[in-house]
Amino acid sequence: MTPGARIAAAIEILDEIGGGAPAEKALTIWARRSRFAGSKDRAAIRDHVFDALRCRRSFAALGGGEDGRRLMIGALRAAGASVDEFFSGEGHAPAPLAQVEATAGRKPNPGAEAGDIPDWLWPEFCDSLGDDTETEAEALRHRAPVHLRVNLRKADVPNAKSALHEDGVETRPHPACSTALEVIAGARRINGSRAYRDGLVELQDAASQAVVAALPLAPGMRVLDFCAGGGGKTLALAAVDGVEVFAHDANAARMKDLPERAARAGVDVTYIHGSELCAADRFDVVLIDVPCSGSGSWRRAPAGKWLLSPERLADLVETQAAILHETSQFVAPDGLLAYATCSMLNVENGNQIRGFLEDLNWSLLLERAWHVSRGTDGFYTAHLTRNAHPD
Numbered sequence: 001m002t003p004g005a006r007i008a009a010a011i012e013i014l015d016e017i018g019g020g021a022p023a024e025k026a027l028t029i030w031a032r033r034s035r036f037a038g039s040k041d042r043a044a045i046r047d048h049v050f051d052a053l054r055c056r057r058s059f060a061a062l063g064g065g066e067d068g069r070r071l072m073i074g075a076l077r078a079a080g081a082s083v084d085e086f087f088s089g090e091g092h093a094p095a096p097l098a099q100v101e102a103t104a105g106r107k108p109n110p111g112a113e114a115g116d117i118p119d120w121l122w123p124e125f126c127d128s129l130g131d132d133t134e135t136e137a138e139a140l141r142h143r144a145p146v147h148l149r150v151n152l153r154k155a156d157v158p159n160a161k162s163a164l165h166e167d168g169v170e171t172r173p174h175p176a177c178s179t180a181l182e183v184i185a186g187a188r189r190i191n192g193s194r195a196y197r198d199g200l201v202e203l204q205d206a207a208s209q210a211v212v213a214a215l216p217l218a219p220g221m222r223v224l225d226f227c228a229g230g231g232g233k234t235l236a237l238a239a240v241d242g243v244e245v246f247a248h249d250a251n252a253a254r255m256k257d258l259p260e261r262a263a264r265a266g267v268d269v270t271y272i273h274g275s276e277l278c279a280a281d282r283f284d285v286v287l288i289d290v291p292c293s294g295s296g297s298w299r300r301a302p303a304g305k306w307l308l309s310p311e312r313l314a315d316l317v318e319t320q321a322a323i324l325h326e327t328s329q330f331v332a333p334d335g336l337l338a339y340a341t342c343s344m345l346n347v348e349n350g351n352q353i354r355g356f357l358e359d360l361n362w363s364l365l366l367e368r369a370w371h372v373s374r375g376t377d378g379f380y381t382a383h384l385t386r387n388a389h390p391d
């Protein structure tokens with residue numbers, strides 16, 4: 001496909017997403033009906049679509065509208081490229097710009113529009129990030145790096161690195177966590193690599209790994225991953241020597257791939273239903289990786305930035321508070337409740353924890369945040385423990 005034809009395909013897909021289709025689904029459906037597109041075309045089109053979703057507001061300002069065509073005009077203008085070169089009307093390229101399109105468009109307003117953050121969220125975003133607001137908004141406008149977690153059950157970091165290198169995947173250590181490798185070349189070869197197929201490495205953001213690495217785990221501990229979901233953190237927990245890991249999720253279907261992933265990683269996980277939790281022995285550590293806005297991972301899932309609403313955020317905050325209260329009963333007397341989000345918003349992080357500490361007789365042992373501008377997803381974690389009862 002020519003560069004112009006790839007832009008035309010991105011326009012088509014963006015219009016489907018604008019009409020309500022989930023981004024991944026729209027891309028898959030387009031690929032199925034466009035067998036002529038090779039893997040490089042599909043990758044380039046995907047990049048166009050995701051770039052436009054990350055920068056939807058600023059591209060819409062520059063392009064003069066929110067439909068796929070004008071978003072791509074805005075994208076080219078933002079990149080300083082010649083729009084006419086791509087919108088040539090030749091072959092399968094988009095039609096040349098009409099006079100009205102050529103003169104439409106303006107520079108994005110500073111603040112929420114230039115930062116590609118919804119207006120309603122901007123005050124909370126600024127409040128949460130202070131002097132770093134613009135840096136973090138800017139970081140969210142760009143593609144996320146690919147990180148791998150070395151599975152210490154099967155390999156050490158140098159071995160995993162050289163196994164990846166044999167299959168053309170080049171990596172370097174990531175400072176956020178000792179098990180984290182950042183992929184610097186060959187990311188599209190990961191799935192077919194021996195290191196991945198044999199469970200030496202897993203795809204996982206470095207900050208997500210660091211949330212688990214921050215836990216004071218020791219052999220013999222019982223650890224409950226209460227919001228296990230796809231199991232990224234469950235597998236990282238289970239890779240720690242001598243720790244017994246239990247996985248639970250309110251939506252058990254979300255854990256459907258976990259047994260296969262655990263088998264590949266060579267780790268044991270026990271699945272536990274909500275109905276069994278009250279009768280189970282208390283846990284030394286309960287990790288609650290709660291549902292959240294996902295604001296820290298908007299680079300990977302940019303549609304979420306525009307789907308979040310004040311009502312949805314308020315519901316999430318309520319659910320987080322309920323999970324904190326519910327799970328506190330599963331923690332052993334001297335145990336740890338570890339709260340985590342992939343969010344950079346105070347309302348889901350520090351403020352949520354302070355609300356819990358006001359309600360219950362618990363203390364904060366550790367609080368840590370990771371920001372997107374430092375090269376990881378945005379994450380937050382807080383470790384909580386019960387206060388001793390006075391005799």
Ligand SMILES: C[S@@+](CC[C@H](N)C(=O)[O-])C[C@H]1O[C@@H](n2cnc3c(N)ncnc32)[C@H](O)[C@@H]1O
Nearest residue numbers: 227228229230231232233249250251289290291
């Ligand atoms: C952020 S995701 C977890 C991601 C996962 N820990 C990982 O590292 O891949 C949050 C999970 O919480 C689950 N969840 C939502 N409400 C819940 C509740 N009340 N109790 C337990 N899990 C819940 C969701 O189904 C979702 O899978």
